[in-house]
Amino acid sequence: xxxxxxxxxxxxxxxxxxxxxxxxxxxxxxxxxxxxxxxxxxxxxxxxxxxxxxxxxxxxxxxxxxxxxxxxxxxxxxxxxxxxxxxxxxxxxxxxxxxxxxxxxxxxxxxxxxxxxxxxxxxxxxxxxxxxxxxxxxxxxxxxxxxxxxxxxxxxxxxxxxxxxxxxxxxxxxxxxxxxxxxxxxxx
Numbered sequence: 001x002x003x004x005x006x007x008x009x010x011x012x013x014x015x016x017x018x019x020x021x022x023x024x025x026x027x028x029x030x031x032x033x034x035x036x037x038x039x040x041x042x043x044x045x046x047x048x049x050x051x052x053x054x055x056x057x058x059x060x061x062x063x064x065x066x067x068x069x070x071x072x073x074x075x076x077x078x079x080x081x082x083x084x085x086x087x088x089x090x091x092x093x094x095x096x097x098x099x100x101x102x103x104x105x106x107x108x109x110x111x112x113x114x115x116x117x118x119x120x121x122x123x124x125x126x127x128x129x130x131x132x133x134x135x136x137x138x139x140x141x142x143x144x145x146x147x148x149x150x151x152x153x154x155x156x157x158x159x160x161x162x163x164x165x166x167x168x169x170x171x172x173x174x175x176x177x178x179x180x181x182x183x184x185x186x187x188x
Contacts, residue, residue, distance in 0.1 A: 004029070005029045005030060005031040005109070006023075006028045006029045006030065007023055007028055007029070007030045007031070008030075008031050008032075008033065009030060009031070009032045009033070009108075010032075010033050010159070011032075011033075011034065012032055012034030012036070012039040012096065012100065012110070013096070014048075014053060014095065014096070014099060016032055016034075017032070017039070017096065017099035017100055017102070017103050018053075018099065018103075020032040020103040020106075020108035020110075021099070021102045021103040021105075021106045021108060022106075023108070024103060024106035024107035024108040025106040025107070027107075029107075029109075030103075030107070030108040030109065031108070031109045031111070032103065032108055032109070032110050033111070033112075033159075034110070034112065036112075038093070038134075038135065039096045039097060039099075039100040039110070047087050047088070047089055047090075048087070048088055048089075048090055048095075049086065049087050049088075050082070050084050050085055050086060050087075053090075053095075054084070054085055054087075054088045055084070057090065057095065057098065058098065061090050061091070061094055061095055061098060062085075062088045062089075062090060063088070063089045063090055063091060064088060064089045065085035065087075065088040066085055066086060066087050066088065067081060067082055067083070067084065067085050067086060068080065068081045068082075068086070069081075069086045069087070111138045111139070112136075112137045112138055112139075114126070114130075114137045114139070114140045114141070115140075115141045115143070115148065115151070115152075115155070115157075115160075116140075116141070116142055116143065126142075127140075141155070147167075147170045148160070148162070148167050148170055148171050149170035149171045149172075149173065149174050150174070152171050152174050152175045153174035153175065156175070157175055159175065159176045159177070159178065160175050160176065160177045160178070161177070161178045161179075161180050162177070162179065162180065163179070163180045163181075165179055
């Protein structure tokens, strides 16, 4: 992979996707990297504000709009009312998918890749898991226990994370690498 980009954006949330779309529309070569295979699924609430995204997204994405905000404290109550919604709720997955389509249409490159040391027959578990979860990846590499460093040098990822320090140490001379302190080898 000898591809180069002007800007790497890590994270496919609303901020990253909006940035990718705007930069790509301006002619900047953008790569947005999202760790989850499906953009948009988040654990946080789907509230957006008028000054943020409400006025920019298609009306079909808005689940409920609130032109009033009730403020209540121990000593007072107030109601703030506006002509336009102050806040609205959206389905984060649908919002993320719409924003990803917008960024891709502007020319941003959105990709996911799976690199694993697994090989036959253990690779089957990874493939079946991805299929069961309806996850699509753009590229999948099964290294069969080979060290990842030399492969990553040729693959030229923008970054590499692993839960095993041995893999991180092997990759670090070739690509920016980080240790994820989770997983079976790192204990509870």
